[in-house]
Amino acid sequence: MDINNLRNVLEDLQASRLSLDEAVNKLKILPYEDLEFVKIDHHRMIRQGFPEVIFCQGKTAEQVATIMKSLSTHNQSILATRATEAMYTVVKAVLPEAQFYEVPKIIYVKRDTIEPDSKRxxxxxxxxxxxxxxxxxxxxxxxxxxxxxxxxxxxxxxxxxxxxxxxxxxxxxxxxxxxxxxxxxxxxxxxxxxxxxxxxxxxxxxxxxxxxxxxxxxxxxxxxxxxxxxxxxxxxxxxxxxxxxxxxxx
Structure with a gap:
């Protein structure tokens, strides 16, 4: 993540050169975290209301675990689809709170405690x-x-x-x-x-x-x-x- 860009946005906000809405819009497009084999979009939560979801098919178990571990430091809930039990074993070692749904092949971390609207x-x-x-x-x-x-x-x-x-x-x-x-x-x-x-x-x-x-x-x-x-x-x-x-x- 580009810390200099983030610092510039915060300084402009503090100096009232940006409105709060303008600052949020700039934060939405700040760079990603580059881990060589993947570029993790940590600001997807800001733009879309849910963090980047991991598509596991074609990735190694170690790659999936690395991505989930990184996402866990920035976001509330994490979702990985098309996962295998072998992937889950590696993820669980670095992220003990991770859970595995065997039928849909999903690894997830659920941290949001807000109750859903029961009427909708x-x-x-x-x-x-x-x-x-x-x-x-x-x-x-x-x-x-x-x-x-x-x-x-x-x-x-x-x-x-x-x-x-x-x-x-x-x-x-x-x-x-x-x-x-x-x-x-x-x-x-x-x-x-x-x-x-x-x-x-x-x-x-x-x-x-x-x-x-x-x-x-x-x-x-x-x-x-x-x-x-x-x-x-x-x-x-x-x-x-x-x-x-x-x-x-x-």
Whole structure:
């Protein structure tokens, strides 16, 4: 982090050459911490309301641990996605408070003690049991970002009466994430039932002609139900992040 730039901003603020808002705007774009293999953006919390999230796939366990340790000195909560248990073992050695969610493959540190708004919640639906790992990545992401999250799993269109049995909670949700593979039809059904934002989350679950989630993605993009947004295949983190932003807007 460039200490000279930070010092200059604070001196200008003290000398009243900058308003508080102008100082905050300058702080938002100050440089990152350069650790050679990674450039950590410590000011993402200021700009976006949540620290930089670590995408673990392709990184070594030692790299993940180094990044998490650095982030822990600057931020409240930390989130690392697509992690392995081997990565968690290395992270735990340098950051004992870290926890591991095995199903969504998430390592996290939760330090924010603020209770989420119980009246505004994110609902995560999955079409089938096989979609749960991706759905859980979305659900856990939204929870760590400070939202109340409810879950209803295995309510796909092959037995649509299972979905209709949960009308009350579906109608009361503030934002709904729908995780579905195969043909991805559940997102359109839910989108036609509610007046709330629906985030369609295609998964790579299905037989050959589902093309590892491409069929579900295209089906969701072509949905005739209004008010649906679509994230990429298996992008539970992206769905959880978008749901959190929507749920926390006032």
């Amino acid at each position: 919640f994110v609902l995560v639906l999955s079409a089938g049991t096989s979609d749960i790992p991706v759905a859980e990545e979305a659900a856990v992401t939204a929870e760590i970002m400070g939202n109340k999250v409810e879950r209803i799993y295995d309510v796909g269109v092959a037995g649509i009466h299972r979905l209709f049995a949960h009308q009350d909670i579906i109608q009361n949700a503030n934002v709904i994430i729908v995780a579905a593979g195969m043909e991805g039809a559940l997102a359109s059904v839910v989108g036609g039932m509610v007046s709330k934002p629906v985030i369609a989350l295609p998964t790579s679950i299905g037989y050959g002609a589902s093309f590892n989630g491409l069929a579900a993605l295209l089906s969701m993009l072509n949905s005739c139900a209004a008010g649906i947004s679509v994230v990429n295949i298996d992008n539970g983190f992206g769905a959880g992040r978008l749901a959190s932003i929507i749920n926390q807007m006032r």
